[in-house]
Amino acid sequence: MEKLYDVVIIGSGPAGLSAGLYAGRALLSTLIIEKEKAGGQIMQTAEIENYPGGMEGESGPTLVQRMAAQADHFGVERVKDVVTAVELSGAEKIITCQKETYRAKTVIVATGASPAKLGCPGEEEYTGRGVSYCATCDAPFYGGLEVFVAGGGDAAVEEAIYLSRFARKVTIIHRRDQLRAAKSIQEKAFKNEKIDFLWNSTIEEIKGEGLINEIVVKNLKTGELTSMKPDPNDGLFGLFVFVGYKPQTELFTDQLDNERGYLVTDENMHTNIPGVFAAGDIRKKVLRQVVTAAADGAIAAVEANKYLEEME
Numbered sequence: 001m002e003k004l005y006d007v008v009i010i011g012s013g014p015a016g017l018s019a020g021l022y023a024g025r026a027l028l029s030t031l032i033i034e035k036e037k038a039g040g041q042i043m044q045t046a047e048i049e050n051y052p053g054g055m056e057g058e059s060g061p062t063l064v065q066r067m068a069a070q071a072d073h074f075g076v077e078r079v080k081d082v083v084t085a086v087e088l089s090g091a092e093k094i095i096t097c098q099k100e101t102y103r104a105k106t107v108i109v110a111t112g113a114s115p116a117k118l119g120c121p122g123e124e125e126y127t128g129r130g131v132s133y134c135a136t137c138d139a140p141f142y143g144g145l146e147v148f149v150a151g152g153g154d155a156a157v158e159e160a161i162y163l164s165r166f167a168r169k170v171t172i173i174h175r176r177d178q179l180r181a182a183k184s185i186q187e188k189a190f191k192n193e194k195i196d197f198l199w200n201s202t203i204e205e206i207k208g209e210g211l212i213n214e215i216v217v218k219n220l221k222t223g224e225l226t227s228m229k230p231d232p233n234d235g236l237f238g239l240f241v242f243v244g245y246k247p248q249t250e251l252f253t254d255q256l257d258n259e260r261g262y263l264v265t266d267e268n269m270h271t272n273i274p275g276v277f278a279a280g281d282i283r284k285k286v287l288r289q290v291v292t293a294a295a296d297g298a299i300a301a302v303e304a305n306k307y308l309e310e311m312e
């Protein structure tokens with residue numbers, strides 16, 4: 001029979017790692033199940049300026065590496081596996097993964113969110129062939145070339161600024177005539193000579209031959225369609241998509257209360273099932289940031305500990 005853990009944490013972004021740190025430090029037997037590698041979405045962030053006490057030049061990967069090491073230090077086990085089913089309602093929770101099945105007295109769901117898609121023809125086909133959702137991963141491929149960025153939120157504008165370090169020119173394509181991003185981020189982008197804007201516009205289609213070589217942009221005010229092609233000297237360009245995120249909660253929504261997929265908890269991270277907690281970006285909440293994910297994880301672990309004490 002598999003070991004019965006005090007806490008199984010699903011997901012190893014800042015919420016899961018912070019929950020692991022607090023659970024491990026409380027001497028609970030703790031397992032973190034991570035899909036590929038620790039980190040979650042924040043791994044794709046080149047620079048984190050707003051994590052309190054963060055070091056200058058801090059990136060998603062460096063921060064996550066230290067968070068994971070800190071959890072490891074307190075005896076937390078971490079496994080790479082993919083959860084395929086969960087049974088959360090009993091006193092003993094069953095987490096079925098591709099490689100193993102795990103048993104737990106409490107579960108903390110911290111599976112985060114994944115990038116939303118534009119949903120236009122060609123997007124899937126050219127993902128990895130010129131369409132990217134991660135500037136940190138792919139910006140170096142576009143040194144001296146032109147890139148387009150879809151979106152107008154914090155992610156789109158911050159990543160456009162980052163891309164401008166590599167690319168010759170960055171054009172932000174936004175569906176309205178005002179950015180959603182924080183004013184401080186907007187100011188930096190407006191001052192950046194490499195960054196241009198295409199307002200009131202959406203991408204209707206992505207085309208190419210092996211690699212992307214055309215995007216069709218629609219002006220929402222006039223309905224006019226414009227075909228954007230690479231400079232003949234370049235031969236290719238990049239399209240980076242940052243149009244929000246989708247919660248990764250498909251496995252849980254039949255058992256846990258949610259709104260449009262985001263899990264509903266009370267302020268202490270309790271879901272509708274006793275012994276099951278949620279933390280980080282998968283929660284219905286106002287601010288999705290590393291600092292709030294880490295705080296959620298800490299609260300969830302402390303509450304899991306309380307639940308276990310009450311069960312004894």
Ligand code: NAP
Pocket residue numbers: 050117118150151152153154155156158174175176179180202242243244245287288289
């Ligand atoms: P977001 O704030 O939801 O912005 C999404 C952007 O994409 C919006 O500008 C939206 O347009 C646009 N959009 C959505 N669907 C679209 C579609 N189908 N076609 C074209 N455009 C579309 O998402 P985010 O920028 O990814 O940020 C997510 C969360 O993380 C936010 O809470 C954000 O504050 C936070 N974040 C913070 C930082 C930071 O503070 N350093 C960095 C990154 C992310 P509209 O504006 O017209 O709705």
